[in-house]
Amino acid sequence: MDQVFYRKWRPRKFSEVIGQDSIVQTLCNAVNLNRIAHAYLFTGSKGSGKTSTARIMAKAINCRNPIDGEPDNECQICVDIDSMKSLDLIEIDAASHRGIDDIRSLKNNVNFKPTAGKYKIYIIDEVHMLTEAAFNALLKTLEEPPPHIVFILATTEVHKVLPTIVSRCQRFNFLSLKVEDIVFRLKKLSLDEGVEIGGDALLQVAQVASGSLRDAENIFERLILTYGSKLELETVQNALNVGYENESFDLIRYILCGDTKKCLEIIHTIEIGGNNLRFTHKTLLEYIRLVLHAKTSAEIISPLSDEKVKTIREWGKQYSLSRILYCFNRLLEIKFSRDLMDVLPFELGIVEASTDISNDIHNQEMDIKDSSNIRIDKNDNFGTGISEKKDNVDLIKQKVPEQKVPEQKVP
Secondary structure (H helix, E strand, C coil), X not given: CCCCHHHHCCCCCHHHCCCCHHHHHHHHHHHHCCCCCCEEEEEECCCCCHHHHHHHHHHHHHCCCCECCECCCXXXXXXXXXXXXXXXXXXXXXXXXXXXXXXXXXXXXXXXXCCCCCCEEEEEECHHHCCHHHHHHHHHHHHCCCCCEEEEEEECCHHHCCHHHHCCCEEEEECCCCHHHHHHHHHHHHHHHCCEECHHHHHHHHHHHCCCHHHHHHHHHHHHHHHCCEECHHHHHHHHCCCCHHHHHHHHHHHHHCCHHHHHHHHHHHHHCCCCHHHHHHHHXXXXXXXXXXXXXXXXXXXXXXXXXXXXXXXXXXXXXXXXXXXXXXXXXXXXXXXXXXXXXXXXXXXXXXXXXXXXXXXXXXXXXXXXXXXXXXXXXXXXXXXXXXXXXXXXXXXXXXXXXXXCCCC
């Protein structure tokens, strides 16, 4: 039976891992210098390469003929690990083996020597799912394991792992993959699979994957199974319920120039077309990020067309940094809720971004400040009556002398 794409094209060497250059370099150096830690902690979002890197590390430290820290993928140990037949690599899913009894069983087995390689490697995936009792049971073994044991813990939620566990591991933070890295990987995959697909269509797949290479490969495989080996941009957009890229580009244009009416018209067009507004939101954030880069003279690295990149550079020159940051912050504040229609928070956020309400508030404050500085002058019409009344009272006081009350004699 054929393997799914994300397993078939899983990286088998450190050099094939994309988007994690510093981590790969550090692990290669550790293998080269034979300075293997007893415990590693790989953290990061899903699909960023944690488990794949852990398996490559298991091969590299046990490989009979490593090449510059890389496994040769030819010796029997590497072949067995790739085919999941090695007795020296034990993978544990902490989501389903999370109790103290599971960890006690692990502790009873760590004293057994490896069968073929130098090390026995335990990969504990989703380690944050362990119970507190299980964490405490693992603590001592993790701190002082036998010399032939290497633990590699992987998690997407490191904040749920006990600090005492984290402090006993070498920690590596895996980054979410950039869109351009995913596009690069999908291009190679399409060539290997004989699939005709353009760069714009690959960009759509990469953006929907949200930094996860595994998700991108799954989406790509589903498209091939549904539409065959020739994929057009329109076909991909319809399948993923995305599209309207030109409309999204125009939307960011009108947000920056403050044309709220045009913004709402475009949102209506996108909505009635059945497009995913959450995807549109991500696209807007990517565009405004590039505008910020253009404003700060940073290099623009993007798979967008040259014409769009040129337009983005013009926006960077045209608008002030404060205006760009204001729009960026308003777009970041858009939060979609399961209980509401997506269009409601989206429209509200776009209206706020396209309408700089800070200027209105400033003008109102100036009006209030000006009104507080009004003085009542006796020459003013408004103050004339008050001043005249005060003068009349003073005049009466002068004309009417103060009367003395006569003293009464007591008989």
